[in-house]
Amino acid sequence: MHVVIFTGGEYTKPEQARIFFESMEKPDFVIAADSGLVAAIDYSDFYSGKIDFSPDVITGDMDSLENADRILKNFLSAKIIKHNPYKDFSDTELALEYAYENCMENHRKDCDEGVRSEQVSSADFFVTLIGGAGGRIDHLLGIFDLFSQKNHPDAWLYNSQILLFAKQGSVFEISNLAQYDYISVARLFGSRAGGKIISDGLEWESDLFRKEGMPSLSNRISDKAFATDKKVSIKVEEGNFILILPVTAKVLLKSL
Numbered sequence: 167m168h169v170v171i172f173t174g175g176e177y178t179k180p181e182q183a184r185i186f187f188e189s190m191e192k193p194d195f196v197i198a199a200d201s202g203l204v205a206a207i208d209y210s211d212f213y214s215g216k217i218d219f220s221p222d223v224i225t226g227d228m229d230s231l232e233n234a235d236r237i238l239k240n241f242l243s244a245k246i247i248k249h250n251p252y253k254d255f256s257d258t259e260l261a262l263e264y265a266y267e268n269c270m271e272n273h274r275k276d277c278d279e280g281v282r283s284e285q286v287s288s289a290d291f292f293v294t295l296i297g298g299a300g301g302r303i304d305h306l307l308g309i310f311d312l313f314s315q316k317n318h319p320d321a322w323l324y325n326s327q328i329l330l331f332a333k334q335g336s337v338f339e340i341s342n343l344a345q346y347d348y349i350s351v352a353r354l355f356g357s358r359a360g361g362k363i364i365s366d367g368l369e370w371e372s373d374l375f376r377k378e379g380m381p382s383l384s385n386r387i388s389d390k391a392f393a394t395d396k397k398v399s400i401k402v403e404e405g406n407f408i409l410i411l412p413v414t415a416k417v418l419l420k421s422l
C-alpha cells in the first residue's frame with residue numbers, strides 16, 4: 167500500500183516528481199497535513215485524470231493554511247481532523263501517526279474512511295512524504311529525525327532530491343542518472359558508526375565509505391558504469407541508512 171503525505175513548506179513540484187510516481191504504485195491513501203493541502207491541490211491539478219491525489223484525510227492545527235475554513239469546504243469527502251495548536255507534535259508527525267495506526271493496523275485490515283485499496287500489509291506498506299523544505303532548521307532536523315522513529319517515511323521528496331529509507335536487507339537499483347548527479351549516503355540520528363553497505367557502480371565504492379558519520383557525500387555514478395549500463399546498485403547488509411538521490415533518478419527496490 168502506498169500512502170502519500172503532503173506537509174507544509176516548500177515542496178517538490180509535481181512535474182519534478184513525474185519519474186518517481188511513474189515508477190511507484192499509485193497512491194492508495196492521501197493525507198494532507200495543514201498547509202500541505204496546497205501541495206496536494208497542486209499535484210491533483212497537474213496529474214488530473216492520471217493519478218488521484220485528492221486527500222482522504224486533512225489533519226493538523228490549520229495554523230499555516232490561509233483561509234482554512236473556506237478551503238476546507240471544498241473537500242466534503244475528506245475526513246478532517248483538527249488539532250489544538252497547543253501541542254508538542256508537528257503536523258507531519260500526526261499525519262504519520264494516522265497513516266501507521268489507521269492504514270497498517272494489524273498488518274492486514276482495510277484502511278480507514280476513504281480507502282482505495284482492498285488490503286494492507288506491513289510487507290508492502292510504503293509512505294511517501296512531500297514538502298517540509300525551505301523553512302526553519304529545527305523543522306528540517308525534526309523531519310529528518312522521523313527516519314529514526316518507528317512511524318517513519320520511506321521516501322521524502324525534498325525539492326530536487328529524494329531521501330529513501332534504506333533498511334537492512336534492502337537492495338536498490340538506481341538508473342536514469344546524469345554523469346554528475348550527486349548520490350549521498352547518510353546515517354540515522356543516533357547511529358554514528360556501524361552498518362554495512364555493498365555498492366556497485368559508484369565512483370567511490372562502499373569499501374571507501376567513511377566508518378563514522380556520513381558514509382558518503384556527493385558521490386556519483388562511475389565513469390565505467392555510466393559508459394555501460396548506467397546503473398548503480400546499493401545493498402544494505404547491516405543497519406539502516408538514508409540514500410539521497412536526485413528526484414529524477416529511477417529506483418527499483420528489492421530485498422536480499
